[in-house]
Amino acid sequence: MKALTLYTNPQSRGRIIRWLLEELHVPYEVKVLQYGPEVKSANFLALNPMGKVPVVTHGDVIVTEAAAICAYLADQFADKQLAPKPDSPERAAYYRWLFFAAGPLEMATTAKAYNWRIDADNAQAVGCGLYADTLNALETALTNGPYVCGEQFSAADVYVGSHIEWGMMFETLEKRPAFIEYAQRLQSRPAAIKASQLDDALVTASAVS
Structure with missing residues (x-):
C-alpha cells in the first residue's frame, strides 16, 4: 500500500x-x-x-x-x-452536494461571517446567490434520506456535515431542525468521535507545550 x-x-x-x-x-x-x-x-x-x-x-x-x-x-x-458507484443515480447527488458545499455554501457562510454585501443588486453575479437561497437549497439535500445520497453514507456527508456543524457553531448558518438533526446523526458516528478526540488531544498538547 x-x-x-x-x-x-x-x-x-x-x-x-x-x-x-x-x-x-x-x-x-x-x-x-x-x-x-x-x-x-x-x-x-x-x-x-x-x-x-x-x-x-x-x-x-x-x-x-x-x-x-x-x-x-x-x-x-x-x-x-464511501462514494456511490459511478454508474448509479446517487453519484450525481454525491458530486452535486460535495461541490455545492465547497462553492456556494462556503462562500455564503463566509460572506455572512464578514458582513460582505450580497443583495438583490449583485446576487446574480455571485456564485452563492442570496444567503437564504443557499440555505434553502442545502436543506433540499437532506430531504431524501438520512444522508445526501439517500441511504448511503458517503464522503460527501463528511464534507457537507462538517460545514453544517461549523456553520451552526460559529453562527454563520441558521440552526434549522434539518441541519441540527443531520449534524447530530453524523457526529454520533464512531469515526467522527475518534477523529475529534485525536485532534482535540493535539490542541491540548500544543497548549501545554
Whole structure:
C-alpha cells in the first residue's frame, strides 16, 4: 500500500480529512504544521503553493483542497464504499452536494461571517446567490434520506456535515431542525468521535507545550 500522509493543523479544515481517514480505516501518518512560518516554509509550499492545510500525499501523489481530497480518497479506497458507484443515480447527488458545499455554501457562510454585501443588486453575479437561497437549497439535500445520497453514507456527508456543524457553531448558518438533526446523526458516528478526540488531544498538547 502506498504511504498516506495527512498534513494538517487540528484547528483547520484538516479535521474533515482526519474524520474521513478514520471512516476509511486505513493506515495513515499525520504531520502537524503550526500556523505562521511553518505552513509558509519552502518545503511545505512545494506541496501546496497556497501554504494552507490540509494536504494529503499518497505515494508520489499530492492532493490539496478538502473537497478534492475527499473525492480522491473515496475513489482510491472504493472498497470502503464511501462514494456511490459511478454508474448509479446517487453519484450525481454525491458530486452535486460535495461541490455545492465547497462553492456556494462556503462562500455564503463566509460572506455572512464578514458582513460582505450580497443583495438583490449583485446576487446574480455571485456564485452563492442570496444567503437564504443557499440555505434553502442545502436543506433540499437532506430531504431524501438520512444522508445526501439517500441511504448511503458517503464522503460527501463528511464534507457537507462538517460545514453544517461549523456553520451552526460559529453562527454563520441558521440552526434549522434539518441541519441540527443531520449534524447530530453524523457526529454520533464512531469515526467522527475518534477523529475529534485525536485532534482535540493535539490542541491540548500544543497548549501545554
